[in-house]
Structures are given as structure tokens and as C-alpha cells.
């Protein structure tokens with residue numbers, strides 16, 4: 001491993017890495033704008049220039065490979081003069097509208113102005129005025145804030161492969177733009193907002209919603225497909241405001257798809273179910289949650305007394321955490337040892353595959369399986385043993401084949417459609433869900449449940465990778481976390497604890513741990529990839 005000295009500090013580097021990345025890996029902060037390890041290196045912003053002993057002129061640290069014994073200075077007078085000049089140049093036409101800019105608080109231009117800039121501007125002429133542009137359904141471009149790092153342009157070429165963005169004009173008239181009639185409208189489009197080091201590219205959804213320093217972050221997993229993208233849920237005062245990618249080299253690298261970003265909306269949907277109900281004299285009436293849950297269990301027991309074993313079923317949703325599915329399986333089998341376990345519907349479409357615009361190599365894939373935990377639920381069903389089938393097979397059963405069951409939804413949109421399968425239209429039905437649908441209107445007992453961002457658990461992605469997630473916000477009043485409900489109905493002692501259940505489920509579930517503060521702090525924001 002080569003060793004280099006940066007401002008008097010010796011650091012060990014990976015072979016063939018560049019000076020800037022070596023510094024970032026070693027936790028040595030140096031300024032950079034245009035560099036990103038997931039994109040090609042263009043060395044255009046010039047803020048990262050450093051002095052290397054033996055080389056007469058400054059070199060871009062993002063583009064200069066380390067050599068053993070290299071002595072690098074970011075704090076020499078030459079390097080500092082370059083940092084100040086670069087900052088002064090970048091700020092010449094910058095509007096300085098930090099008080100109304102969404103990026104304030106996480107803006108590299110703002111941070112470096114404090115650290116490397118001049119206290120006062122010497123520019124007396126009029127600033128160039130550039131327009132605000134609506135570049136796509138989800139993204140706005142405030143051109144006057146742009147520092148022309150071209151990260152966004154490179155992303156649309158090298159990762160999404162869609163090439164919607166380009167650099168128009170030359171010199172101080174340069175602007176990022178889209179081609180006429182070709183908006184930035186791919187399923188990875190919002191990654192350019194994360195990549196933009198200033199507030200030029202903005203997420204329409206988050207525009208003027210919150211100051212970023214008020215947001216807290218909870219590590220979580222994407223609920224929209226089987227990819228298992230690692231994310232941060234960002235929230236304040238019990239409300240989710242945005243979802244950002246969390247780096248995972250094996251799963252999603254630095255990127256997430258736009259559906260993942262928008263998935264928080266279902267959590268705060270106005271029509272979230274909040275009131276437990278039970279059917280009396282043919283009509284659903286509001287009742288206490290405990291009353292509804294106890295009625296459900298009592299009625300299911302009565303069915304087994306009247307019709308014998310094998311007359312019950314439980315629909316385990318692939319939106320459920322493995323731990324919850326395991327408990328519901330135990331609950332239904334404690335009432336009817338021969339109850340059938342049914343894997344809930346698994347909506348599918350084709351995978352969305354993204355390729356590098358030049359070499360056609362795959363860069364990102366959005367899984368076509370539009371639920372996060374089909375694999376995990378199948379494994380839990382195997383572990384529980386007994387009769388287990390998928391929803392398509394179950395739906396073909398004739399009405400009355402089973403006499404009662406417990407059905408869990410939890411999907412982020414209407415999953416049952418207008419036509420409820422005949423087998424679910426008869427018998428006694430307990431439904432646990434987050435949003436209203438035809439089944440929640442027809443059922444015999446309704447138990448409002450928690451969305452994924454409101455509970456802890458683990459999901460198994462399409463690769464068989466089991467990943468834990470944590471609750472960021474509380475469920476709405478009246479809704480309860482499924483795991484808590486089953487834990488109580490099973491008469492288990494203590495509090496429901498997802499981690500204890502993961503240990504009970506054994507490998508690989510017992511290995512799934514929530515990232516600790518230390519893990520997250522030590523996680524490289526960037527990891528160098530050779531393109």
C-alpha cells in the first residue's frame with residue numbers, strides 16, 4: 001500500500017487511487033466540487049488543486065494518482081491562493097441567496113466560502129442573470145446558482161444513460177440545459193439533486209419544505225421494490241420530509257430510484273386508517289383497538305370449534321417485516337394448527353435497466369418485483385411449515401373453501417383493486433392495513449396498522465440480503481404496529497422486540513443489525529470505483 005504525506009500527516013492509500021480520494025478515505029477533509037467517485041473525473045472546478053513536492057505547478061488532486069512517498073500540500077501558500085481565487089471566481093455570479101436556498105446547511109459552496117473563501121467580494125459589476133428552468137417533472141434548475149461542475153450531466157450519461165442534460169453556451173454564458181422537448185424524466189432523475197454540490201438542482205417535492213438542519217435521519221430500506229436500496233428517512237416533529245440514499249457498495253452504491261424517494265407520501269396520506277372497527281348487525285362500527293383484536297381472535301377460535309382444523313388462513317403481506325410475519329404465523333397456528341399460510345400479492349413489472357451511454361455496461365437496475373420482502377416471507381413460511389401457498393393459487397379457491405382468516409395489506413397503494421377474489425368475499429375476515437380499499441370496507445374486523453417507516457424489522461431483498469430497518473416516526477393515533485399486536489395476542493411477556501425475534505428466526509436473520517452511529521460515521525460517503 002502506498003503511503004503519502006498530506007500537510008505533514010502520513011496516510012496509507014489504496015493502490016491506484018487519487019490523492020483526493022486517499023484524503024477522503026483517511027478522513028482528511030479537502031475541498032472538491034466536480035469530483036464524485038461514481039462518475040468520471042473531469043477536474044474542471046480546480047478547487048482541489050494541491051502542491052506536490054517535485055512538481056513545479058499545482059496539480060488537481062482528484063486526477064493525480066498517488067505514488068509511494070509523495071509529499072502533498074493543501075495548506076501551502078500556492079494552494080491556499082488557488083483556493084481563494086477559485087472561490088472568488090465561483091462567487092462572482094452566484095446570487096448569494098442562501099437565506100431562501102434549500103441547499104443552505106448542506107451546500108459545499110457555503111461551507112467552502114467560510115473555510116477557503118475571502119471575507120469580501122471585489123466584484124463591482126452586475127452579476128450575470130440566468131433563468132430558473134423547469135427541467136423535468138420532479139426537478140427544477142436555478143441556473144444562477146450553478147457552478148458548472150457537470151456532475152449532473154455526467155450522471156445522466158454515465159449512470160442513467162439517458163443524456164437529457166448538457167452544457168449550453170461557453171464562458172460565463174454556460175448553462176446546464178435540456179434538449180427541446182426532452183425533459184429530465186428518467187426513474188433515477190432525482191439523484192442529480194443529491195449530486196449538485198450547490199442549490200442549483202432542486203427537488204420540487206422538497207422545495208421550501210424544511211431547513212435541512214432541522215431534519216433528523218433514520219437509516220432505513222426502500223419499501224418500493226425487491227432491490228433493498230439503503231436509504232435515510234429524514235424527518236422532523238413526527239413528519240417525514242424526504243428520503244436520501246445511504247451508500248451501500250453491494251446494493252445501491254450512491255443511488256436510489258425516484259419511486260423510493262416518493263414512498264414517504266403514503267405514510268402521511270390523509271386517508272390513512274386510524275379507527276379500529278368490527279362488524280355488528282351487518283355494519284362496521286367503530287370500537288377500541290383491543291376490543292377489535294380480541295373479537296377477532298374469539299371469532300376465529302369459534303370457527304375452528306365449529307368447522308374443525310384447517311378452516312383458517314392468514315395472508316402474510318410481502319410488505320410485512322419477517323419478524324411480524326413469523327408472529328402472525330404463530331398466532332394463526334395457535335388457533336388452528338392446520339391453518340393455511342398465504343403469501344400476499346407480489347406485483348411485478350419488467351426490471352428497469354440503466355446503462356452507461358458509451359460502453360453499454362449496466363450501471364443500475366430497478367427491480368421489477370414491486371414489494372420489498374417476498375423472499376423473506378417465503379422463508380418465514382418455510383420455517384413455520386405446514387400448508388403454504390401463494391396469493392394467485394389461493395385466489396382460485398372457491399368461496400367457502402376456508403371459513404375465516406387474517407389478512408395483512410400494508411401496501412403503499414390500493415393492492416386489492418375493485419374486485420375482491422371470491423375466497424376473500426366470504427367467511428370471517430380480519431383485515432390489517434394502512435390505507436382504505438375494498439377489503440377494508442367489506443371485512444368483519446378492521447385493525448389499522450403501521451407503515452414501514454413507523455416500525456422496526458428486517459426485509460430480505462432479491463439477492464437474499466437481509467437488512468434491518470428502524471422506526472423513524474410514530475404511527476398515526478389509532479394505528480398499531482402489527483408485531484406489537486401479535487405479541488400481545490400470543491400472550492408473550494415483555495415488549496415486542498424485533499431483534500429478539502430475528503435471533504429466534506436464526507441465520508441469516510439474526511445477522512441483520514441496524515447500523516450504529518459509529519457504523520454510519522465510519523461509512524465512506526465515497527468509495528472510488530474505476531470507470
Ligand code: SF4
Pocket residue numbers: 145146147148149150151152153176195196197198200201
Ligand atoms: S446544476 Fe449543480 S450538478 Fe449540475 S453543473 Fe451546476 S452545480 Fe454542478
Ligand code: FES
Pocket residue numbers: 031032033034035042043044045046047048049060061062063
Ligand atoms: S474536484 Fe478536483 S478539479 Fe474539481
